[in-house]
């Protein structure tokens with residue numbers, strides 16, 4: 001079966017993490033060899049008194065895409081994202097951004113990098129309570145030394161873009177949580193940073209507001225094409241916004257791939273457990289389960305259409321099959337039987353017996 005999964009072109013790498021280890025404790029460097037030799041997180045803590053934060057992480061995060069990092073609490077997500085702007089130093093390994101080793105940067109270079117190249121959006125918004133919305137949004141620019149007036153003018157554009165026009169002269173406490181996080185987003189965007197680091201940025205928001213914020217971000221991303229590294233606990237959020245998803249467990253990267261790959265081929269029970277409750281018909285796209293055969297009877301459906309929607313198209317056309325199209329050209333075919341099988345499949349051994357719930 002030739003599906004879209006096999007045909008994806010590799011994008012240019014923006015952030016690369018190589019053989020990264022992070023161990024917390026009094027003498028972390030001395031523990032690396034043990035971890036390389038197979039000592040895992042529980043054993044390192046019990047026998048050697050150190051916490052294994054990250055264990056041999058290798059990942060290439062593509063430019064202009066949204067890279068999601070998922071995992072249970074304590075799996076190492078925050079530790080990983082904080083290596084990217086070097087809020088945390090690795091015990092061993094490399095962090096390479098645009099081909100440059102972040103670890104080799106001197107203090108001035110690092111300060112510039114944090115101010116101009118990588119911006120953070122925080123879970124608890126981290127706004128300055130005694131400054132106005134416009135001052136908060138301009139903050140990333142004023143600390144770069146840009147004059148207040150110019151900084152606020154530049155920030156205004158982003159205040160408008162996140163839907164806060166008219167609130168410039170309010171204080172954060174006068175805004176709802178969702179609006180405060182819009183200020184956080186405007187502040188990060190105003191610096192023109194190419195990389196946005198978002199650690200559970202929407203997790204403190206109510207579900208409806210959270211969906212709003214995802215929409216704001218997706219709309220902006222369509223136009224801005226930032227490299228976004230986004231941590232979340234929430235699979236629906238990950239599937240909605242991630243171009244790629246990486247899954248961490250106890251400091252180990254257990255799987256990375258497109259949402260479609262993760263859902264179709266979960267690497268193990270831990271991953272299966274994350275995806276077990278999703279609506280596969282909504283998440284899986286026609287292109288991921290199609291066949292390379294191009295000549296079949298029936299209507300035409302785009303390869304990025306959800307299976308559920310394609311089923312409706314086919315049922316209305318009273319057809320058992322459909323031609324899959326991409327960029328106006330037929331690229332494959334799909335049958336109702338294949339689609340139902342893809343929706344119904346419960347992966348591997350996980351059904352009813354998970355060690356992680």
Ligand SMILES: Nc1ncnc2c1ncn2[C@@H]1O[C@H](COP(=O)(O)OP(=O)(O)OP(=O)(O)O)[C@@H](O)[C@H]1O
Pocket residue numbers: 024025051052053071072073074075076077078079080
């Ligand atoms: N400064 C530290 N000292 C000791 N251990 C730490 C430190 N920071 C993190 N850890 C440990 O490293 C592991 C990974 O923590 P991290 O905060 O990265 O997890 P997380 O996936 O972000 O979790 P959460 O979803 O709860 O935010 C945990 O076991 C944590 O206790």
Ligand SMILES: [Mg+2]
Pocket residue numbers: 077078079
């Ligand atoms: Mg965290």
